[in-house]
Amino acid sequence: MNVTDSLVTFASHNPKTGEVLKDFHTSDQSTVDRVVADARTATTAWQALGYEGRRKVLLNWCSVLTENLNEIGALISSETGKPVGDATLEASLAIGHLAWAAKNAGRVLKSHVRPSGILMFNMKSVVGRSPMGVVGVIGPWNYPIFTPMGSISYALAAGNTVVFKPSQFTPAVGEWLEHSFASIAPFPHIFSVVQGLGETGQFLTTSNVDKISFTGSTRTAKLVAATCAARMIPVVLECGGKDPVIIAGDADIDKAAEYVLWSAMSNAGQTCIGAERVYVVEEVADAFIEKITRLAKKLEPGKSYGPATMPSQLGVIQSHIDDAASKGAKFALGSTHSVGERYVEPVIMLDVPEDSLAITDETFGPTLTINRTATIEEAISLANATRYGLAASVWSKRTGHHIASQLQCGMVSINSVIAFAAIASVPFGGVKDSGYGRIHGPEGLMEFTYPRTVISPRFKFPIEFTTFARTKFADNFIKTLIKFLHSKVVG
Numbered sequence: 001m002n003v004t005d006s007l008v009t010f011a012s013h014n015p016k017t018g019e020v021l022k023d024f025h026t027s028d029q030s031t032v033d034r035v036v037a038d039a040r041t042a043t044t045a046w047q048a049l050g051y052e053g054r055r056k057v058l059l060n061w062c063s064v065l066t067e068n069l070n071e072i073g074a075l076i077s078s079e080t081g082k083p084v085g086d087a088t089l090e091a092s093l094a095i096g097h098l099a100w101a102a103k104n105a106g107r108v109l110k111s112h113v114r115p116s117g118i119l120m121f122n123m124k125s126v127v128g129r130s131p132m133g134v135v136g137v138i139g140p141w142n143y144p145i146f147t148p149m150g151s152i153s154y155a156l157a158a159g160n161t162v163v164f165k166p167s168q169f170t171p172a173v174g175e176w177l178e179h180s181f182a183s184i185a186p187f188p189h190i191f192s193v194v195q196g197l198g199e200t201g202q203f204l205t206t207s208n209v210d211k212i213s214f215t216g217s218t219r220t221a222k223l224v225a226a227t228c229a230a231r232m233i234p235v236v237l238e239c240g241g242k243d244p245v246i247i248a249g250d251a252d253i254d255k256a257a258e259y260v261l262w263s264a265m266s267n268a269g270q271t272c273i274g275a276e277r278v279y280v281v282e283e284v285a286d287a288f289i290e291k292i293t294r295l296a297k298k299l300e301p302g303k304s305y306g307p308a309t310m311p312s313q314l315g316v317i318q319s320h321i322d323d324a325a326s327k328g329a330k331f332a333l334g335s336t337h338s339v340g341e342r343y344v345e346p347v348i349m350l351d352v353p354e355d356s357l358a359i360t361d362e363t364f365g366p367t368l369t370i371n372r373t374a375t376i377e378e379a380i381s382l383a384n385a386t387r388y389g390l391a392a393s394v395w396s397k398r399t400g401h402h403i404a405s406q407l408q409c410g411m412v413s414i415n416s417v418i419a420f421a422a423i424a425s426v427p428f429g430g431v432k433d434s435g436y437g438r439i440h441g442p443e444g445l446m447e448f449t450y451p452r453t454v455i456s457p458r459f460k461f462p463i464e465f466t467t468f469a470r471t472k473f474a475d476n477f478i479k480t481l482i483k484f485l486h487s488k489v490v491g
């Protein structure tokens, strides 16, 4: 940080042991305001670099991140508790997005000419994309580099400067990102980090930023959106999910069991696009349950996945398991005693009533519900019967696309899970309580710009409309032309 922070500190912890890793100064309102003001001073020069200049800077950042992949992997692992391999994969995917945004911003956002229509055919109409200015990014702890970089990379490539507030559980990752960018930055204040608890995030939303991109819970997202609405600034909300999996009768059961288990339990289930609910048609239900349970028994908390990064999540997971058990759910694996002091053993629940918390609310733990359905239509209907709409996974050899087309969510994987997050050219985001706006892909670049229309006369047209000197002839000409163009009834 290049400004004086408050004297108040907070600590980052190793969730495996509870040990304090490092103390950080909390950024108070005046600090956040100053960082945002500094970021604004850098916008003109950052935009003046153009797409090509920014491409070079951002690709140099890619290079620094790549060279230090082991270090950043270890750091993510120490703050989140996830295995180093998973942390390194996460960082690698973030680098892929940064490179894509850097290389494609110029192409996606370049100005283009649009047809002006018959009435205005003498005008040249050009639509360009302008960066918003300063973008505030509020990040989560579950993927502390991959998720925020989905906003940071695209916002920077589009010509914005960025102020990032990492989660209080992963401040060192945020600090590392800031330092690594500073090592290649052509001048200061292009990318800055403010640190603190939720209150610092709130300070960022009330500061003089031009847009907020938030990832986290739906509850906090609504507070952020309300603050942004009061300031009349746009916001991207990437919230949680209760992602369904649909297994059809013609699914490859072995592959489905293997991939769905990873989707549900990797990263200790703390994945917004991870599987939480399975709807499997009766004819293959026994085979699927037998297979996934057999595979899940081999998982070792502490090796296959880490502890709950946020200790309070353990209470949420316990409450969902207890509620399902009290409503009559059966356990294929685990029990109401599977939640430990830091780690959660894998839990697979069967025949879980649809009004259970484990079905209605985001659990964010290594748990999975599996319910049988009589038909695929019933599976689709139950998959959609949720306030969330982030992602879904469909398993079928023949009807995957037909099923996918009926799902109310932002992303669907057919015979696969989660892989869309690693494809930089496709948008990422949800509907309903999972949020709105998109990161990644061309949509992610456009999200951090606004369209600007510029029109100019190509040549002088003898009949003028936008003047008090408009003639009777011009009025008649418009009427005749509009009748000619639009009076026909289409059968």
Ligand code: NDP
Binding pocket: 138, 139, 140, 141, 142, 147, 165, 166, 167, 168, 169, 196, 197, 198, 199, 200, 201, 202, 203, 205, 215, 216, 217, 218, 219, 220, 221, 223, 224, 238, 239, 240, 241, 271, 272, 310, 313, 316, 362, 363, 364
């Ligand atoms: P939050 O939504 O509270 O936190 C997300 C981010 O917002 C963090 O950086 C947080 O800071 C910040 N924040 C908190 N309060 C405010 C505020 N009033 N204004 C602006 N920013 C704020 O989520 P939690 O970390 O508490 O997790 C709660 C639940 O949310 C989880 O159990 C999970 O279900 C879901 N979640 C979903 C994620 C996803 O990927 N979609 C990611 C994380 C959580 P700080 O961390 O310092 O409090």
